[in-house]
Amino acid sequence: MTHAAQFRAGLLDARLPVPPGLTDGQGRPAGRRYAVYRNNVAVTLTEAIITGFPAIASLLGADNMQRVAGAFIRQEQPRTPILSQYGAGFPAFLAEQDQLSHLPYLADVARIDLAMRLSYHAADHTPLNPAILAQPDEATLMATRLSRAPSLETVSSRWPACSIWRYAMGRTADKPAGEAEDVAILRAEFDPVPVVLPTGGQRFLDALRADATLGDAIAAAGDGFDVAATLTLLLSHNALATPQPKG
Amino acid sequence: MFDHSHSTLPAAPGVGFKASHFAALTADSGPVRWVEIHAENYMGAGGRPMAQLSALGERFPISVHGVGLSIGGEGPLDADHLARLKRLIDRVQPASFSEHLAWSSHDTGYLNDLLPLPYTEATLDRVAAHIDEVQDRLGRQMLLENPSSYLAFEASTLSEPDFLRALTRRTGCGLLLDVNNVFVSATNLGFAPLDYIDAFPLDAVGEIHLGGHDEDTDDHGAPLLIDSHCRAVADPVWTLLDAVLMRTGPKPVLIEWDTDVPDWPVLAEEARRAEEVLSRLEVSA
Structure with missing residues (x-):
């Protein structure tokens, strides 16, 4: 596996260990320093869905929207770096969620x-x-x-x-x-x-x-x-x- | 190979443009002499974003700053994205175009973060080829920005300044020196920021960035600074800016404030502080 593939694999799956070969610059394992990148990816993509679907965020409430958007970003990442186009699959994703079937x-x-x-x-x-x-x-x-x-x-x-x-x-x-x-x-x-x-x-x-x-x-x-x-x-x-x- | 023109931005304060500041900025820009936009926010066909961009372009030199090209990526550059960038550059005719020494896309899609790469001869070859491709496609020189680092790669064989110097020599690209990133990386990886500045190819610098950072700690309780762009520039970063400008002379200095964006007067005050630093330089010259 290449550096980027290893680095990429754990970004959206916090259950995976920190990739090997990463340090704190002083020879110690990088540990939670890798989580900075994990956090950046998850927070900014989740935020893009929350701000991109304001009516859904309002209907679900902050906590539920955070959970649903957080699950969606792990299933579907942006196809381009233009975040205003992100989330084309979100309506269908919502329709598939059993816990939202009453809506x-x-x-x-x-x-x-x-x-x-x-x-x-x-x-x-x-x-x-x-x-x-x-x-x-x-x-x-x-x-x-x-x-x-x-x-x-x-x-x-x-x-x-x-x-x-x-x-x-x-x-x-x-x-x-x-x-x-x-x-x-x-x-x-x-x-x-x-x-x-x-x-x-x-x-x-x-x-x-x-x-x-x-x-x-x-x-x-x-x-x-x-x-x-x-x-x-x-x-x-x-x-x-x-x-x-x-x- | 492109010549070292670097950029035609004025050696004066600029700000990262936010739509919420449009009215205030165009009514009275205060010390702000140029503005920077994120390329990916202006790749739509029309509407308010493009109308505001046109209006800004009539008043200010524009810096187009890309965040999504993934120049440090392992795969080929995204031809569609490069074409979108080319359309934007042709439309805006900016005073400067810059991107990051980082990657952000992989086979599953775009990850919306500036991810790190090891500094080796192999990655140097790849990044240099990508920069050549970007500069050829856009028909202009680009500036490459030094990253904020939270960790290091055991595989690295080159220092970051040496890696960047080699890129400027091979491709003719210029550099965007983010002084906050230097401070953040130095704190996180345990080196002296001034040593980094002294090793940096300062003659290639066409623009300087300043931004705010957050403070956290790592597993061992060591300080871990996060390049968040969500607050005012920290005092030690202003001090480091002084040291940089003493070595380079006046440069275009940008204030970045991207989240928890303040009201215009707060951002203008940051730009005023940059103006003070630049004017002190003229007095002492």
Whole structure:
């Protein structure tokens, strides 16, 4: 085993002995000096999960969050040194934890936390000029293709995940009601906010991502879709972008 | 092989940038003449971080300081990460780019700590090859920072200053001398900090770091200092800075404060202290 492989092996497993060949600089075994590195790795990765999933941290409380995040970092380390991207596997990890099975919505709330981070760091865009939608000719309007802002993220949940997220983050005192919610993360300038999409809104946005025309996206959204309310919501948060020239 | 330009940062105080200080720093930067960012915090596509970085770049010389390249790693450098770094450097056109003599990634992923390596001819070859690759890819010289050490490797055959000197000769890289790291390592491994400074290739130093440390003890009750960057710079580290600057002349001096980040006036006061040290130097010159 190489120096680094030996050094690495014990960092995330405190049951393993201190690797051989390490000293205090005076010839004595390194002992708990090695634990400084163990501690740095565990504390900083755990902290990255806690700060990266603030709604989960709020729902679980400090002690439980510390335990769950501490277990997760041993299972999955960051794939890149960009810590703002760390934790893609955390929602699924939460769903697998038997002791959290009484909180079945946690994974979806975690997906909102993750989507908020992605949105925060996403590319900037030039918001769509709403005048484009004031087409007098309906056929031309329905053939128009609308672009989603790069910062627009969605999370579809069987649970009232957005209401739970807002409650957990102290954005509302209203107790979440027990209905499924499709959630959009919208970033008007720099600060993303999660909002509940109207019925069919998720399907509408999925169709836009697949480059559907406005007419086809409305058809994809299905019965009961309120196109005016949805477009008003999206435009008021700068969630549609000026289409970029192709090519 | 790159020439010894080291960096174009001013020989004046700088601070590690924190988003919470953006408004105060841009309103009145006090003694602060340049800022340093952690490269990995600015690898997103847009949003507030990149907007703040653009605004900072219009006001201050920028130092890009990487923490994730794993230059001391056993495997090849991460080509994707190097490409991200290249994009950032091209965008920011910084006055300096620096990284660490350490490794942080292994086959299971990124460990988010600056991990140590033994100083041998074999590791020297590997680190030199990595520095060559970074400098070729970025098209510029880099500075390499001396680590904080909590332990030593029996396998080491070279001293840290000799290892760093050999790297500067082979690759043309410059050095970032972290004076707090010298004090922390000297205390932890039982050597005299001034002996280290006297052995250090000071002519290659392009930037100096200062930061706060915590105090702990090892199994034998010996002092064990932790490079935590969570408090003000300790008095003996300021004294050591004096000794370094007496030997090198004025250099860019950065205050690092990364956790338990204080309000802006507290950090600005640390920068003011660095300014005092630098101005005393000019008087005595």
